[in-house]
Amino acid sequence: MTEETTPPKRGVSLTAQIIIWVFIAGLLALVGFGLNRARNPMAAVGDRVPDFDLVYYKGYEYNGTAQMKLSDLRGKIVVINIWASWCKPCEQEAPELEKAWQFYKDGNDVVFVGVDYVDTPAGANEYLKKFSITFPNAPDLKSNISSILNRQMGVPETYFIDREGILRNVKIGPFASPGEIQSIIQSIQ
Amino acid sequence: MKKSLYILSFVFLVSLLFAGAAFAQSSTPPTDDQVNAVAHKLYCPVCESTPLDVCPTDACKDWREQIRTMLAEGKSEAEILTYFEDQYGARVLAEPPKKGFYWLVYLLPPALILAGAVILFRSMKAWTTVKADAPNPVEATSAKKDDYVARLEEELKKQK
Numbered sequence A: 001m002t003e004e005t006t007p008p009k010r011g012v013s014l015t016a017q018i019i020i021w022v023f024i025a026g027l028l029a030l031v032g033f034g035l036n037r038a039r040n041p042m043a044a045v046g047d048r049v050p051d052f053d054l055v056y057y058k059g060y061e062y063n064g065t066a067q068m069k070l071s072d073l074r075g076k077i078v079v080i081n082i083w084a085s086w087c088k089p090c091e092q093e094a095p096e097l098e099k100a101w102q103f104y105k106d107g108n109d110v111v112f113v114g115v116d117y118v119d120t121p122a123g124a125n126e127y128l129k130k131f132s133i134t135f136p137n138a139p140d141l142k143s144n145i146s147s148i149l150n151r152q153m154g155v156p157e158t159y160f161i162d163r164e165g166i167l168r169n170v171k172i173g174p175f176a177s178p179g180e181i182q183s184i185i186q187s188i189q
Numbered sequence B: 001m002k003k004s005l006y007i008l009s010f011v012f013l014v015s016l017l018f019a020g021a022a023f024a025q026s027s028t029p030p031t032d033d034q035v036n037a038v039a040h041k042l043y044c045p046v047c048e049s050t051p052l053d054v055c056p057t058d059a060c061k062d063w064r065e066q067i068r069t070m071l072a073e074g075k076s077e078a079e080i081l082t083y084f085e086d087q088y089g090a091r092v093l094a095e096p097p098k099k100g101f102y103w104l105v106y107l108l109p110p111a112l113i114l115a116g117a118v119i120l121f122r123s124m125k126a127w128t129t130v131k132a133d134a135p136n137p138v139e140a141t142s143a144k145k146d147d148y149v150a151r152l153e154e155e156l157k158k159q160k
Helices: A014-038 A088-107 A121-130 A141-148 A178-188 B002-026 B032-039 B058-072 B077-088 B100-133 B137-159
Strands: A053-055 A067-069 A077-083 A110-116 A137-139 A157-161 A167-172
Touching (some): A077 A088, A077 A141, A088 A121, A121 A137, A141 B077
Antiparallel strands (some): A157 A167
16 A cells, blocks of 8 residues: 655745736836836927927027927927037037028027027026027926937937928038028928 | 013024024035035936046036035035936936835835745745655665665575
């Protein structure tokens, strides 16, 4: 007669396994939810640019308005230039941008908006004064605008948005002349 | 008498308030150590993973100067950190804020360590039980050996 022996239980019990799997699934769901919430919608050429707030620097408001949404500029061609005072290539194109703005500003059909990417207010103020910039300028608070515009390489980058709010052109790096800016604007007019 | 005591107390409190404000404005400029103590709790908004107190770029120097200015204006460390978070986002904070999604950073590691400890404890307990229930390998071997020796001796006897 043989004596039957039951093998001893080893490892983690079923209840513990269920708890562990539920914990892991919950954790993954939480991480996914958080990442999805943190992610901004991004613009692509040919698509409508998701709306964002512009809180202008004092002295660089648009028609006396200190705060507005991008959608408030619908009906105009919007040129958004992302820059920073610590960025050397930005200095190269700053006079060209100002010259182009001087060409368009009276027409009231094209709006230039400078977006100052991670900068100090003092540095930004000094930069704007140094290059005698007169077009509207706003800080990129929490890098929200550059994130929505899907900034790719660094600064400067310039985004051309048409009257319907569609992103038409992206220039990475500095402009060589005002003519280069004008030719892009003409192509989307 | 009571009335004049009230007035005197009021004047004293008001003068204390003004004295505090004056002290905040006229105190000595912040030292590099004070600036770096705050900058150490921040990361450079532009360069990846570089604490602001040791970041060598011109932009970081500007940010440290900004901290110096804010300290001189009487701003507290918490106010300066909040300002930087509002301007550049939570990614510049060396210590993630204890709110919303960031709670995971604080809760997850202890939870995982706890879960690991529970699993390890249970596994070790199971291994110990198995060892206690299993037959002694030395005894089992000697019993087998005795059996074999007995059979061998029996066969030898038969041959004799």
